[in-house]
Amino acid sequence: MDKIEEFIQLSHGDGGIKTGELIEKTILGHLKNKILEKLEDSAILELNGTKIAFTTDSFVVDPVFFPGGDIGKLSVCGTINDLATTGCRPVALSLSFIMEEGFPLTDFKKILASIKETADESGVNIVTGDTKVVGKGNADSIFINTSGIGLVDYKKEFSPRLIKPGDKIIINGPIADHGAAIMSCRKGFNFKSGIKSDCAPLSAMVMDMIKVSDSIHCLRDATRGGLATILLELAKSSGTRINIFEDNIPLRKEVRGLCEFLGLDPLYMANEGKMVAFVGQKDASRVIEAISANKYGKGSSIIGEVAGKDDEGPVILNTAIGTTRILDRYYSEQLPRIC
Amino acid sequence: MDKIEEFIQLSHGDGGIKTGELIEKTILGHLKNKILEKLEDSAILELNGTKIAFTTDSFVVDPVFFPGGDIGKLSVCGTINDLATTGCRPVALSLSFIMEEGFPLTDFKKILASIKETADESGVNIVTGDTKVVGKGNADSIFINTSGIGLVDYKKEFSPRLIKPGDKIIINGPIADHGAAIMSCRKGFNFKSGIKSDCAPLSAMVMDMIKVSDSIHCLRDATRGGLATILLELAKSSGTRINIFEDNIPLRKEVRGLCEFLGLDPLYMANEGKMVAFVGQKDASRVIEAISANKYGKGSSIIGEVAGKDDEGPVILNTAIGTTRILDRYYSEQLPRIC
Numbered sequence: 001m002d003k004i005e006e007f008i009q010l011s012h013g014d015g016g017i018k019t020g021e022l023i024e025k026t027i028l029g030h031l032k033n034k035i036l037e038k039l040e041d042s043a044i045l046e047l048n049g050t051k052i053a054f055t056t057d058s059f060v061v062d063p064v065f066f067p068g069g070d071i072g073k074l075s076v077c078g079t080i081n082d083l084a085t086t087g088c089r090p091v092a093l094s095l096s097f098i099m100e101e102g103f104p105l106t107d108f109k110k111i112l113a114s115i116k117e118t119a120d121e122s123g124v125n126i127v128t129g130d131t132k133v134v135g136k137g138n139a140d141s142i143f144i145n146t147s148g149i150g151l152v153d154y155k156k157e158f159s160p161r162l163i164k165p166g167d168k169i170i171i172n173g174p175i176a177d178h179g180a181a182i183m184s185c186r187k188g189f190n191f192k193s194g195i196k197s198d199c200a201p202l203s204a205m206v207m208d209m210i211k212v213s214d215s216i217h218c219l220r221d222a223t224r225g226g227l228a229t230i231l232l233e234l235a236k237s238s239g240t241r242i243n244i245f246e247d248n249i250p251l252r253k254e255v256r257g258l259c260e261f262l263g264l265d266p267l268y269m270a271n272e273g274k275m276v277a278f279v280g281q282k283d284a285s286r287v288i289e290a291i292s293a294n295k296y297g298k299g300s301s302i303i304g305e306v307a308g309k310d311d312e313g314p315v316i317l318n319t320a321i322g323t324t325r326i327l328d329r330y331y332s333e334q335l336p337r338i339c
Numbered sequence: 340m341d342k343i344e345e346f347i348q349l350s351h352g353d354g355g356i357k358t359g360e361l362i363e364k365t366i367l368g369h370l371k372n373k374i375l376e377k378l379e380d381s382a383i384l385e386l387n388g389t390k391i392a393f394t395t396d397s398f399v400v401d402p403v404f405f406p407g408g409d410i411g412k413l414s415v416c417g418t419i420n421d422l423a424t425t426g427c428r429p430v431a432l433s434l435s436f437i438m439e440e441g442f443p444l445t446d447f448k449k450i451l452a453s454i455k456e457t458a459d460e461s462g463v464n465i466v467t468g469d470t471k472v473v474g475k476g477n478a479d480s481i482f483i484n485t486s487g488i489g490l491v492d493y494k495k496e497f498s499p500r501l502i503k504p505g506d507k508i509i510i511n512g513p514i515a516d517h518g519a520a521i522m523s524c525r526k527g528f529n530f531k532s533g534i535k536s537d538c539a540p541l542s543a544m545v546m547d548m549i550k551v552s553d554s555i556h557c558l559r560d561a562t563r564g565g566l567a568t569i570l571l572e573l574a575k576s577s578g579t580r581i582n583i584f585e586d587n588i589p590l591r592k593e594v595r596g597l598c599e600f601l602g603l604d605p606l607y608m609a610n611e612g613k614m615v616a617f618v619g620q621k622d623a624s625r626v627i628e629a630i631s632a633n634k635y636g637k638g639s640s641i642i643g644e645v646a647g648k649d650d651e652g653p654v655i656l657n658t659a660i661g662t663t664r665i666l667d668r669y670y671s672e673q674l675p676r677i678c
Binding site: 005006007008009010011012013014019022023026027029030031033035036040042043045047048049050052054055056057058059060062091092094095096097098099100101102103104105106108109112113115116119125126127128129130131132133134135137138139140143145147149151153336337 | 348442455468476479490492
């Protein structure tokens with residue numbers, strides 16, 4: 001009998017340890033080059049002296065419509081936010097649909113309206129596209145790919161390499177909303193739970209942050225795998241030890257309730273409108289102030305700090321009850337099609 | 340009962356009249372802007388004085404492996420060729436996978452190897468990517484999106500607007516190979532028919548053409564819907580009447596045989612390595628010479644000419660037996676998942 005390891009599994013797409021293995025061993029094993037191997041949310045290219053950011057994301061979220069958004073809004077936000085991690089000004093998006101035969105046209109139109117509204121909010125145009133249709137049963141309703149281009153018009157660089165001991169770690173609001181919204185739909189709690197996805201385009205907020213500080217060292221969009229996964233990745237790639245403080249991590253009480261009820265850890269649940277910034281200590285309050293002025297940064301908080309150099313890259317959670325817990329590396333979310 | 344018009348149908352993705360309607364009415368209805376409304380294969384953006392081409396394509400071809408290529412090679416060629424229609428130098432690609440749980444890892448590795456080989460041939464790097472996995476039965480094996488960026492480093496423009504009466508229409512080799520290869524797989528003739536997809540990256544060939552002529556007015560990649568569909572689109576958008584000559588249109592005898600056997604019209608069958616160029620009469624032989632020097636241009640031919648102004652944009656086929664036939668607008672291919 002063939003072994004399960006010889007086939008693609010759901011865990012190859014959940015942002016956890018298996019996804020990391022597939023990307024680092026299999027994909028980079030074939031396609032490695034100096035830009036791709038950085039595994040950043042966006043690639044930076046220099047073309048005739050112009051620096052651009054370039055990124056791609058496919059969206060397969062189930063359900064297609066959820067509290068706080070839909071696959072159209074998500075597909076614009078996801079790509080805008082990947083661009084935003086470079087601090088660039090997003091300029092243009094591509095849009096490619098794979099639809100299942102029988103998908104309702106009215107739903108497609110609602111999705112297009114969401115796309116337009118979200119793109120307009122971020123000041124980007126959809127400039128190129130593609131549409132494919134597959135037979136009934138060969139895809140599940142609609143999948144969307146958005147790729148994006150942004151203009152990097154400043155000299156600053158953001159990179160895990162630049163993370164330093166002493167840096168403060170800032171997030172722009174409560175975690176786990178997106179994962180909890182999708183989960184509550186799946187469990188049939190739907191819109192009644194009051195939990196909404198945080199799905200939001202963050203580029204304007206990020207550009208505001210950059211204006212007030214020259215010591216923002218690294219930016220990362222905390223999507224699949226949640227806050228814990230991106231902190232673990234960044235601690236490891238920067239060779240530092242990270243301390244986070246449970247009391248300071250914003251979490252809505254209804255999301256906390258859902259997580260307690262279902263036995264989920266909000267630290268590992270997906271966000272679609274949360275930017276994590278590593279900022280030099282001197283600028284932390286100034287950055288919080290800039291974020292708080294934006295509508296997507298009202299619940300911002302300093303959630304932790306870089307405690308020192310450490311090749312193992314541990315992330316230590318200081319709990320509300322005064323204990324510490326070393327976060328597991330790449331806990332598997334087991335919630336496929338979260339985005 | 341709901342009407343069929345209220346749902347996405349296979350014909351919304353076949354490149355024919357329904358696809359055109361969906362794009363022009365529904366998608367442009369929501370997302371229209373000055374770049375997107377051109378409906379070119381690639382968008383041209385100007386960023387800080389640097390002109391770049393940007394395009395996207397999702398690939399859902401069934402079967403994933405076919406004579407002459409696989410979905411990996413196809414996904415690189417398709418995007419490279421969309422970029423090539425602008426005459427640009429392709430620089431970077433993104434790569435986004437949607438895989439079905441249970442897809443064999445060995446097949447995934449073969450696809451990655453094809454991607455690498457084809458990207459290397461065109462001198463582009465894969466610089467950013469994404470991987471999603473959906474449950475068994477929620478997608479069919481693997482879908483790939485590639486978006487691409489090219490550097491437009493000349494002043495020339497290519498556009499249907501520039502097509503002029505007197506222009507010669509040139510193609511770089513035999514038509515319908517890709518459609519016939521996929522069709523022969525589907526019908527179970529598989530590799531025995533000897534028919535192979537023409538899947539090839541054409542950017543180097545196009546750059547060679549541009550060097551020898553300043554009267555190349557328009558370039559178009561003849562994919563879904565085949566040669567006839569792109570000629571009909573270009574005749575209409577340029578407001579001209581096009582004459583093509585059956586005797587001059589390259590077609591392999593085994594492909595002709597398959598088409599006669601199955602009752603298919605090769606003029607409407609997909610190509611994945613065929614560029615159609617509209618060239619000022621004075622330069623036609625020079626362009627043929629440049630194309631013929633490239634390995635993908637050995638069977639090139641002048642297949643027709645722009646006969647005059649005509650808002651209706653008719654395309655007239657002068658048949659081998661001396662009759663004429665006005666080509667139907669947007670004949671529907673009815674072969675889903677051709678690319």
